Amino acid sequence: MDTHMGIAAERPSIIRFLSEPFSRRTWKETLYLLLGLPMGIVTFVLLVTGLTTGISTLIIMIGFPIIWITFVVARGLADLERMRANVLLDTDVARLYLPDERGWWKRLKSRAEDPSTWLDVVYGLILLPIGVVTFTVALTVWITGLASALLPLYYWALPKEATRSGTGIVLSAVDGIGKRSWVIDSAPEIAAVAALGVVIVLLTPWIMRGMASASRGLVHAMLGGGASRQLSARVRELTDSRTVAVDIAAADRRQIERDLHDGVQQRLVALAMDIGRAQEKFDRDPEGAKVLLDEAHDEAKRALSEVRDLARGIYPAVLTDRGLDPALSALAAQCPVPVDVSVQVPERPPASVEAAAYFVVSEALANIAKHAQATKASVTVRRANDSWLTVQVQDDGVGGADAAGGTGLTGLRERVSTLDGEFHLLSPEGGPTVLFVELPCAS
Numbered sequence: 001m002d003t004h005m006g007i008a009a010e011r012p013s014i015i016r017f018l019s020e021p022f023s024r025r026t027w028k029e030t031l032y033l034l035l036g037l038p039m040g041i042v043t044f045v046l047l048v049t050g051l052t053t054g055i056s057t058l059i060i061m062i063g064f065p066i067i068w069i070t071f072v073v074a075r076g077l078a079d080l081e082r083m084r085a086n087v088l089l090d091t092d093v094a095r096l097y098l099p100d101e102r103g104w105w106k107r108l109k110s111r112a113e114d115p116s117t118w119l120d121v122v123y124g125l126i127l128l129p130i131g132v133v134t135f136t137v138a139l140t141v142w143i144t145g146l147a148s149a150l151l152p153l154y155y156w157a158l159p160k161e162a163t164r165s166g167t168g169i170v171l172s173a174v175d176g177i178g179k180r181s182w183v184i185d186s187a188p189e190i191a192a193v194a195a196l197g198v199v200i201v202l203l204t205p206w207i208m209r210g211m212a213s214a215s216r217g218l219v220h221a222m223l224g225g226g227a228s229r230q231l232s233a234r235v236r237e238l239t240d241s242r243t244v245a246v247d248i249a250a251a252d253r254r255q256i257e258r259d260l261h262d263g264v265q266q267r268l269v270a271l272a273m274d275i276g277r278a279q280e281k282f283d284r285d286p287e288g289a290k291v292l293l294d295e296a297h298d299e300a301k302r303a304l305s306e307v308r309d310l311a312r313g314i315y316p317a318v319l320t321d322r323g324l325d326p327a328l329s330a331l332a333a334q335c336p337v338p339v340d341v342s343v344q345v346p347e348r349p350p351a352s353v354e355a356a357a358y359f360v361v362s363e364a365l366a367n368i369a370k371h372a373q374a375t376k377a378s379v380t381v382r383r384a385n386d387s388w389l390t391v392q393v394q395d396d397g398v399g400g401a402d403a404a405g406g407t408g409l410t411g412l413r414e415r416v417s418t419l420d421g422e423f424h425l426l427s428p429e430g431g432p433t434v435l436f437v438e439l440p441c442a443s
Helices: 002-022 024-056 063-088 104-113 115-149 151-157 187-222 226-281 286-314 317-322 324-334 351-372 409-417
Strands: 161-163 166-174 179-184 339-344 377-382 388-395 422-426 433-440
Touching: 002 024, 002 187, 024 063, 024 115, 024 187, 063 104, 063 115, 063 187, 115 151, 115 187, 151 187, 226 286, 317 324, 317 351, 324 339, 324 351, 324 377, 351 377, 351 388, 351 409, 351 433, 409 422, 409 433
Parallel strands: 339 377
Antiparallel strands: 161 166, 166 179, 377 388, 388 433, 422 433
């Protein structure tokens, strides 16, 4: 029984090994290796021409714009190489550059000081010799293997030469000793060559894989920044997110302070004054005191309502107690535009994610009510897996919303970015407007 189980377990590996020359991965990697040579020629010619021309004309100042254009071309070629690696090598090459500054001179200076720019240039220059090697090896191995494996099919059409042992094809090669020749003029020799070709074909995918792995590592190291630069970029991103989170918290605190001072505090002062005046009139004018107490009672109810609204704006109790569905339904009920709410969240996400989703919908509905001139809107919240919570708010309004133009959308983008979320806005003139947010919620 153990023997049969062992054979059964080995079959998938054997089948995979035999089918590997025909796999999609093998041909994608082969195509990547073959394209290295033409890409290397293009990048080498463009970069060498741009750099030599720019450096040689620096003395007359025209070299600076030429070098700047060369940097732009180098970055474009690097992006093309990243895309080629992403598509053909099934990898994800990060794009890490320092932010450009305003003004062409400052931009040129910042790009010249960016290590990624010079790595782009160096990669573009060494791509030619690397492409020569990968193109030659890939083409030679495939042609040798396929030509040898298929020899029995076209042997009859090859030109023959007369030898001592008969008539056959002559294979020649030059080594350190001299020229060597092999004569193939019999069925066993043809079969031996074909068998050798089959072996080469079966081994070719692993040769391609090895060169592709080396190319993948080189692309990641030079165009993707490598592990250390990716870590630095991630630290910089988290630092920026922390700064944004602190700014948002400070802005929220200032808003709460303004609301308390301009709203609730004023009402409480008026309430205290009404009660004080009622106390003064209580003995000599009971009816007047009663009127003042009624006014104080109304003022107390208005103050209580404002406190309740303020607390809801900070963090609604219904969100804590019952989750997103009731909280968003309550928001939709308060919106003057009819809103259709659909929430499918089988498992509640972390509190920070719930709060972010709530405030995204709250701000979006507020913008719809104020600016969109919409007749209807929809809110859709989904948690398809444990990794992401998606929020989509759509309306049929006039469109033209701009996340960089205020109306609260800039703050929403920043709030989402602090959670490493994604913020997307589609709002052409004439509508519709679609706000789509993805929030990571893996625990």
